[in-house]
Amino acid sequence: MKISYNWLKEYIDLDIPADELAEKIERSSVEVDSVIKPSDGLKKIVVGKIVEMENHPDSDHLHICQVDVGEDEPVQIVCGAPNAQVGKNVITALSGARVADNMKIKKSKMRGIQSNGMLCALDEIGYPKDVVPKEWADGIYFLPEDATLGDDVYKYLGMDDALIDLDVTPNRGDMLSIYGTVHDLAAIYNKPAKFDLDKVSETSDKLTSDQIQSDVNDEIAWTYLNRVVNDVEVKPSPLWMQVRLWNAGIKPVNNIVDITNYSMLKFGQPMHAYDLDKLSGKVSVRYANDGEKITTLDENEVELDSNDLVVADDNGPIAMAGVIGGMDSSITADTKNVLFECAIFDPIKVRKMARKHVIHTEASQRFERGVDPMAVEDVLSSASEMAREIANGSVTNDVLVGSKYEAKKAVIEISVARINHVLGMELSAQEVIDIFERLGFEVKATGDDLVVTIPTRRGDIHIQADLIEEVARIYGYDNLPSTLPTTTMTTGGLNEEQQLIRDSRHILEGLGLTHAISYALTTEEKAKMFMMGESAQTDLSYPMSSDHTTLRMNLVSGLLDDIAYNKARKVDNVALYEQGRVFHKDNEDVVKPDEIEHLAGAMTGSLVDNSWNQPAKNVDFFQIKGIVNEYLETIGLNGEISYVSNASYPEMHPGRTADIFVHGHYVGFVGQVHPKIAKQFKINETYVFDLNLQTIIDLPKKEQSYELVSKYPSIKRDIAMLIDKNIENDSIVKVIEKRGGAYLVDVKLFDLYEGEHVPEDKKSLAYSLTFQNKHDTLVDDDVNNVMDKVQRNLEKEFNVEIR
């Protein structure tokens, strides 16, 4: 809400700059979005009077005006406004003026006639179009007749006021009014709030209850009061009232409607005014019927259902209760008799209705946050009195009570010790009592124990913690001590699982992969690619976009999206990893999926850029396998890591994909993305791995150990062979290891050749075997015997030809 500083000052003595006041409000009450003075940025805009006017000889709509701006000579200004009129005081931008949007006004010629300024409409000096009254929407604005010619216009239009825009949290509905804000400032600055309610003068001899009856569902309207004002003259409201409204961002409409809005700004109590003569039968507050329709004040037709709240007459809805009024019963220039409504509607129901129909109004905003139940009748009276004063109405003698809820003031017992305990302070009882009394709370003190009674305007205060907050904010958070918790000692730190996850990230980064964080919500199709096991999918019930409908069940597809994003930006070398959760469900009936930690990587292009001394090497299966393997080795899993060819992943290259096992447990896969999937993602050849990190976390780890480095020399022997192409390296190595004897410590493939000079169904392999006896020098004979054995067995098992 935009709070007018000038308006505040009517009720509290404040003499500080507006910025300073805003800062104080922010530190003590609610957030301040901005502090604006409407005249900021404007220059040389003064009151002028059109003393002469003639038609422009070369135009059918321009007028040549002589404008008296309090100088010796009038200023000649050419003006195209249709309502320009001799004798009117108008907003005059002189030559050199700055108007809205920082536009500069210069002397110029308009169709050959000298024009030394501009006569302005309200929007031309910065008023948003939606607050400009209808009657001034299409022409220049007429200032009061008693305005002093040559004066700056700002004070007449309230533009010299500072407007403090409060961003009110849901609990502080009281701050959505001058009344509530004044009370809070009174507490903050320890000054009295001078707020007097107008006493209504019941000038009519008529009764409200003779003119209308009401039938109210008090579940909907906890309090529902009406009063009739007869024989009103509907016309624009006085300028001072219009200023207050437009400075708060509300468009002045007519004196009756303006009174309701003015009352709302002043007291925080929304009101509505109906044209009594347009109502038929009685006024009822009820749930809407399904399919019932209403045309609202902003001329939209809304279809209602049985959860919606309406005020209705015998013909149907006349308002969406607490949200917006209906067009048909609205106040017009012809209205004679007004029915004012002042009520409290159920906050939750109002909120639901406003939300459902996306109609958020000044009224609904306030009802949702709660209004002061004790002020309803006073506000109704005050508004009726205003209608008597500015619309010459006669106020009926009674208030029609449809429902009335007797609010109870909250009473909270609290000790000063408790307050100090929570805040970490040593305030005296008197200091605490002072704060409460400044807030307008009643306090009964018995030594340290206080009984605090809360006025109903502060509906947010129910419990001790609420009172403690009041003390803290009025005393000032700046004045709180700054300490650290004193407790018995606790040991912080990561547990094993968290440490492993963190280590995993560091290892992969060390191996050249960059940490990516992709979206966990993806498309149904991508969610179920690259699956490492059966799982039902988890869908959002109301997704926001078709790109994010389903919880991912793999990390790879997200990484492929990332690679595609990079490729589209001409970045072809990408090496990413992601650590995060995938969401699996055993079957459709499970509602809450298991969240499984995964670790995945994706690589395309080359890991290291091309350079002058080293050509780039495109990533291949063996490079990514090396990265995965190095990761698994570093993590220190206890057990052998093995890779088994698997052609059954639909999204993976059938000949270039391996399942990864650790000590026989399936932990994931590594390989090349299927070319048709790569095409679908619009990416180049890409290699990926996905590991079930939870399995890795759960698997036993090796204890860090150490073996004496042998001082005896080792012996190396090479063995080369021609072998069937389809025999896998693993099975050859297994035979070598099995037959290699106790001293074989390492088997390394150092050459693989297929092609020329090798039969088509064969390949040539060469291994280097390392032998070592830790306790003695090996003799050639020992090794020779073993090599013979290895050779014989290779020949026997695979029919190899040793070369």
Next chain:
Amino acid sequence: MSLKDDLTKLRDDGIAQINQATDVNEITKEIKVNLLGKKGPITQALRGIKDLPVEKRPEVGSYANEIRDEIQNALDAKLKELEDKALEEQLVAEKIDVTLPSTPVAKGHPHVIQSIIDEICDMFMGMGYEVKSGPEVEEDKYNFEMMNLPKDHPARDMQDTFYITKEILMRTQTSPMQARTLEKHDFSKGPLKMISPGVVYRRDTDDPTHSHQFHQVEGIVIDKNITMGDLKGTLEYLLHQLFGNKYDIRLRPSYFPFTEPSVEADVTCFKCDGKGCDVCKHSGWIEVLGAGMVHPNVLKMAGVDADVYGGFAFGLGPDRFAMLKYGVEDIRDFYLNDVRFLSQFN
């Protein structure tokens, strides 16, 4: 000529020959062998000693040894000289342009948000906090109900939610970890000091300042004597560590259903140092986190005696921190994983 004279001449000729040598091989393979080898004149001379009269043998023998040593020293010196020279030449020849680019090395980068989360966790672990992670698919009960946000609470509107079923949702905040840990914590074993980082989700349309997925870090401390002053001190420590000591910190009243009193913490705007600019909407301050004293209802619902125990909780957004700290203008950059973006962070 006596044998001694022969030796003297041998030495003089040998040393002259050595001094003229220009090549290491010449010295080691020719001169050295010629002079000192088994068939060389010195050896021959020494062999000839046995033909001398006994009384003369020691003198000549010792002279011969002297000569041999002299020749050896001359050889060594020359050898060193030549080797030094050769090395010097080699070094000159080996000179490279050290300004040529280095051989590229594969290097991965941490994600900036993860780095901030790790930094925050490390800071709190140092103060004895344990780290917990919670489910991203959460029950309405923990995400809202137990955080004092009953159905129809207006503050639920502030967190538009992705629901899976009526009761199951993508967590909108890490705060449910308050309820989850409170529910399980055994206070007879000491205070609860916990920090919980994680991913959260909101039903938002992605744009430069909104992301349907982002991160939060939740913290909570509950014991018998935890004060609001402790909250203030903790937040000041955290923010000074993260943003630097030169910035001021301001606490403002705010509203969260699960804390009372509630505060928001602002830090001096880094861009303008508090003078006011577009980033801070001309206020000089940037809002960085929300916090407060845990609401008694939250404690009660988790089965904790709110008359005995109390404390503070806070929640902060690493995405926002990263945006503020590094001037990242579009939150989507964190999730689109352009390597040119990611590789700027170490």
